[in-house]
Amino acid sequence: MTVNPALIRKDFPIFERTVREGKKLVYLDNGATSQKPNSVIEAESDFYRFKNAAVHRGAHQLAEEATEVYEQARDLVASFLGGVSDEIIFTKSATESLNLLAYAIGSAEPSNRFHLAEGDKIVVTEMEHHANLIPWQQLAKRNRATLGWFEVNSEGRLDLSQIESIIDSKTKIVALTHQSNVLGTVNPLQEIVKRAHEVGAIVILDACQSVPHMKINVKELGIDFLAFSGHKALGPTGVGILWGRSEMLADLPPFLFGGSMIETVSMTEATWANPPKRFEAGVPNMAQAVGLGAAVKYLTTIGLESIHDHEMKLTQQLIHGLQSNSDVEIYGPAGCDMRGGVVSFSLANIHPHDLGQFLDSQGIAVRTGHHCAWPLNRKLGVVATTRASVYLYNDSSDIDALLLGVCDAQRFFARA
Amino acid sequence: MTVNPALIRKDFPIFERTVREGKKLVYLDNGATSQKPNSVIEAESDFYRFKNAAVHRGAHQLAEEATEVYEQARDLVASFLGGVSDEIIFTKSATESLNLLAYAIGSAEPSNRFHLAEGDKIVVTEMEHHANLIPWQQLAKRNRATLGWFEVNSEGRLDLSQIESIIDSKTKIVALTHQSNVLGTVNPLQEIVKRAHEVGAIVILDACQSVPHMKINVKELGIDFLAFSGHKALGPTGVGILWGRSEMLADLPPFLFGGSMIETVSMTEATWANPPKRFEAGVPNMAQAVGLGAAVKYLTTIGLESIHDHEMKLTQQLIHGLQSNSDVEIYGPAGCDMRGGVVSFSLANIHPHDLGQFLDSQGIAVRTGHHCAWPLNRKLGVVATTRASVYLYNDSSDIDALLLGVCDAQRFFARA
């Protein structure tokens, strides 16, 4: 099936509005957050309208129905990822998912498989989003572990030439992004997973930029944990996912403490429920989980392969167009192999913030700044870049608008 | 203004449905979660429909508008609580708010005012919800601090007779609930706050059961931190609040690490933004925050004093009715002074789970179980209780239905 953006946009109410005095909304800030189809918005509001009650806690009909739809959402996400339901933990965001892991691992006792001792090593990469860098950096500090990382080469790819010394026998954790939110680079997991498992390290995948845009099967990837945010995948804000292999979750200590995650409690001691409950303390983000269920259903109906194909066509058009402008420098892979629909670039003499502002005046929404990846920016030698990122509702006219906007901006700022 | 439940119910779409084959929904499980008015449901879905973008991150119009409504929600919550905007942190729930504090305090360096050293003391109470017990219990374990607590006396009130020795000079933290979610008891804060501050301890208030039901002014209470959940206060699921005095938040280390909470980041070091951003890592639960803004607006329009009066009338009716049933035992204060609209009771020979099930068959939703307060249950000598809890949309016919249901249950289970 090929993606038909014109039809798809009908499902997304935001495209009925205009911006900046009647201009068509050209939304190319999908790397930051995606727009939402009606089915997601309604799944969330219907939860409140028809079934709202605290899940797992009441013996009354509303509580039963709320529990049912909440657990159905878990099933939907599980099959979307190729995992099983008890491996799916609802968090508030990918940021929470990754912090959950860092805190839980950080508190593991010496007898626990996850125990991180002084001198153990955590490996990340230079292209991580702050959400998959700072939790590990701070965990390393707290537990006196060391932090190592893969560098990014001039093509915007990981330099794996030192993989054996970077992922060494002291390594306990390898945490990396599946796709860079700045460069668009898709990382080669096979080699990294193989090496990590060779030394007995676990692999944690930040899939924020991949899960919404390509078919993922956690079992095939061979990883141990995966995190993503609902809001970038057509889902509501306020919900994220942590997936972990059953046998990993079984041993992982809890993170947030409170209701529903316990087995027994006294004033001074507590024991924990089994996963996933162990990791879902308190009344959960029920309506948002249900909304995320609707989102993955929508994505599955369209088909992730089709969505990816569609995005890569637009990406090719965009890279091509930008390349023909001699003032543009693109960061990240120039080809479309092992990359996604995120393109960051700079424009000679025009600061990204100014370019973004100009594009906005034309109705075009892009992101400008460091994209929460300061170390990568420093490596690239830039303070900020302009980033365009596509999704299933974008079409080639959106790319044309952006390319035209870039030229018009050049004229506009040359005027003085 | 007196509360008119008949009018109010028109704002809550869930009351248009029936339960258990056509029975009127008598919702008395408000202690677990509240129902939502249309204005809240629509605030959340309108965010997606009209303004959806990542806040604080884009220079485009949608991002501007999203940021504006998100920050307006912060302002609304701030004035609702009598605080200032920068003191309001959006979390996913009260559970997260309380864990945030426990983790942040636990990581404070010796030079930090919050540093918790070996032998320091944390004081809680025997009536805490697990969400305000286990985080402190576990923090005490991690930091080798000691945990002390106020006991609950036979009237269901805190025994403050030993206050000087319980809150001793080693005490750094006093964390307690404003209103018990089992007993309905409202705790006398003045004496506790005074003693805590005398010894230099901070006071953390779990206001989950009070903020939705009575007028609260954080400045007047004299406390240092306060937590509550949106979903119990007519708000969406997936959003909670942590309020902290400015000068406290200024010194508090961060909890979740990621985007937007930083000042600078390198591979090995990071510095932190000022509050509230320091505590809101990642793309926040924007739509839910906006929904919570609409909720506190709704509550303010009706008036918290009126709501409280209304609830106390219903509570009086309920306690009175239950007292006239000789098989009923009520836990918690019998009078309406310093108590809220939460009434837990047991019925001779009928297990709460069975009573709850019977009431459900009559359309009456109550909560049965330990209400996430196992230590309190143990103190009361019960495994579980039945809890009815009222809110602004309940009326005296709901109480009548419950009282009748209890009698009918007695007949039903006596039949064998």
Next chain:
Amino acid sequence: MDLSNLYQEVILDHYKHPEHKGLSLEKDVQVHHINPSCGDEITINLTMRDGVVSDLTWDGVGCSISMASASMMTGLLHGKNAAEATVIVESFVDLMHSKGTSQGDENVLEDAVAFAGVSQYPARIKCALLGWMAYKDAAIQVHGK
């Protein structure tokens, strides 16, 4: 759904007059299970002689469904060999997960088919299964001895 379908007389009867309640002094294994969401608890003592459930007693606190279910289970499994007991347990578990589509096999479950109605109340399935899950655990532990 009529509530008397859930609370059949035989269930209330077992609740009021539980059988095999009170733990035997002798046992091969003891297992304690709780239902963390409601606080119900059960302890069972199991003794197997020559591969047969020769003694099975229990004690606990909980709702009528969990207590009556434990009472009926102990009666049902008493005297059965391990394989027969497993068949009965699995049959009961299946019935609980049938969402109201099964009446239960009376040849296998005898009076315990009275719990068929429970399968329509998701929150109560754990109550009905509490004792049975404890038995399952005990059987594994005995086997391991």
Next chain:
Amino acid sequence: MDLSNLYQEVILDHYKHPEHKGLSLEKDVQVHHINPSCGDEITINLTMRDGVVSDLTWDGVGCSISMASASMMTGLLHGKNAAEATVIVESFVDLMHSKGTSQGDENVLEDAVAFAGVSQYPARIKCALLGWMAYKDAAIQVHGK
């Protein structure tokens, strides 16, 4: 809102031909500020003689708004006494928070009234204020010396 209202020629001019850029070797205090949400940075060197801003230079990287604003600020504050400088700074801050309702006081702000349009773009207010906030900090530090 017309974008040329935001990007007035005088702003683009200062961006392309910044004034007082390049840090003096001598200074009483140096202050470094960043805008964490976009990465813009500024450093200013301030020297006060007899209560007067006798030397004020800057360096930095950032968008046209932040750089032009720093450029104009340094020119504007140069030669003013502490009190006059404070009035100018406060006037500029007020203008930025005016949400498009003010044109700015040309007697006080001179060319810097060109930034009036920024107040309608909430995300850019921080850009325009970057240098001014750094000056405010510097003034406090000098005063403390």
